[in-house]
Amino acid sequence: MADPVAIARDLIRCPSVTPAEGGALAFLESTLKAAGFTVHRMTFSEPGTDDVENLYARIGTAAPHLMFAGHTDVVPAGDPAIWSHAPFSADIADGVLYGRGAVDMKGAIACKVAATLDYLAATGGKPKGSISFLITGDEEGIAVNGSPKLLKWAAGRGEKFDHCVLGEPGNVNELGDTIKLGRRGSQNGVLVVAGKQGHVAYPHRAENPVRGLVKLMSALMDEPLDAGSPKFDPSNLEFTSIDIGNKTVNLIPGEARARFNIRFNDCHNYASLKTLVEQRAEKAAAGKVRWKIDWEPSNADVFYTEPSSFTDVVIGAVAEVTGKTPKLSTSGGTSDARFIKDYCLVVEFGLVGTTMHATDERVPVKDLQVLTAVYRRILDNYFR
Ligand SMILES: [Zn+2]
Numbered sequence: 001m002a003d004p005v006a007i008a009r010d011l012i013r014c015p016s017v018t019p020a021e022g023g024a025l026a027f028l029e030s031t032l033k034a035a036g037f038t039v040h041r042m043t044f045s046e047p048g049t050d051d052v053e054n055l056y057a058r059i060g061t062a063a064p065h066l067m068f069a070g071h072t073d074v075v076p077a078g079d080p081a082i083w084s085h086a087p088f089s090a091d092i093a094d095g096v097l098y099g100r101g102a103v104d105m106k107g108a109i110a111c112k113v114a115a116t117l118d119y120l121a122a123t124g125g126k127p128k129g130s131i132s133f134l135i136t137g138d139e140e141g142i143a144v145n146g147s148p149k150l151l152k153w154a155a156g157r158g159e160k161f162d163h164c165v166l167g168e169p170g171n172v173n174e175l176g177d178t179i180k181l182g183r184r185g186s187q188n189g190v191l192v193v194a195g196k197q198g199h200v201a202y203p204h205r206a207e208n209p210v211r212g213l214v215k216l217m218s219a220l221m222d223e224p225l226d227a228g229s230p231k232f233d234p235s236n237l238e239f240t241s242i243d244i245g246n247k248t249v250n251l252i253p254g255e256a257r258a259r260f261n262i263r264f265n266d267c268h269n270y271a272s273l274k275t276l277v278e279q280r281a282e283k284a285a286a287g288k289v290r291w292k293i294d295w296e297p298s299n300a301d302v303f304y305t306e307p308s309s310f311t312d313v314v315i316g317a318v319a320e321v322t323g324k325t326p327k328l329s330t331s332g333g334t335s336d337a338r339f340i341k342d343y344c345l346v347v348e349f350g351l352v353g354t355t356m357h358a359t360d361e362r363v364p365v366k367d368l369q370v371l372t373a374v375y376r377r378i379l380d381n382y383f384r
Pocket of ligand 1: 071104105139168169
């Protein structure tokens, strides 16, 4: 039996904080090569961004083609002194494995690798179709030199994917409680209000942009963007920073800005969302506030994968192994499924997300074993 815990520990010990490879992809390369995979290591670049390493590995040439997708990069550990176990030491205490990436998502990658090695051992080293690993090092960063380019590169060399299981930690409380079939979109913007700089003692000679900014912010926060849709929670606009940068106490500033992020559901597309927000700002401004919104480019559109026979394979495997009927969900942040969905049907199932990105990120060893069994069952049922 391949041991997912040993693989997870090896991966966690690679300090692969985005954009560093940290040895994680090299470890996967040697492990998958030894199992008969053809492995490609791809480094992608773009002006103004860090180069990022990625990995694509495939075994088999026939259809159907199941892709296991994931990322080996992790977010920084923060202050290691406040961790109860060093973040990259992969200590196990009381049956729990500690370390940055334990749940997001080196643990799940380890389970996929272990399940695949087991499956291949049972099938004489050959899958009935094809299995691939599409592993990026640029998920936690800006996701420019990761999955989008890796998928495009793979498609360019003729790779055809039928289905994908992405291993993000989407379970809410217990392993088996949630499968993700879609994600809300994400859009950043900056609200900019223009004023006229002047002395605070002579406000009639100036125009304070803070008043207009507060008025427009209130209007945008007061009214919900929608009430949710059958498949999605309500959209949400959240201001994250107010930036005036004025250090002088007797100066009325000339400009005021506020940054915000919108998580939007399938009631909107990029264009209709921007129009809605701008109409509300316009109304609140009532012709008296000089404002504009600078919209950042976004590569995180909303999407939903309709349930299919493939979803049934995943739900069935989860139910058979965990005894639970998973909820089909679209909650939470965005993921690389937003890129993969353009190439094949994608379903997300991984570990429990409670400690992702947190100090003392950790996973029960038992969960790694159960998740490996789920992935193994997916392989059995998929290639039956
Ligand atoms: Zn992740």
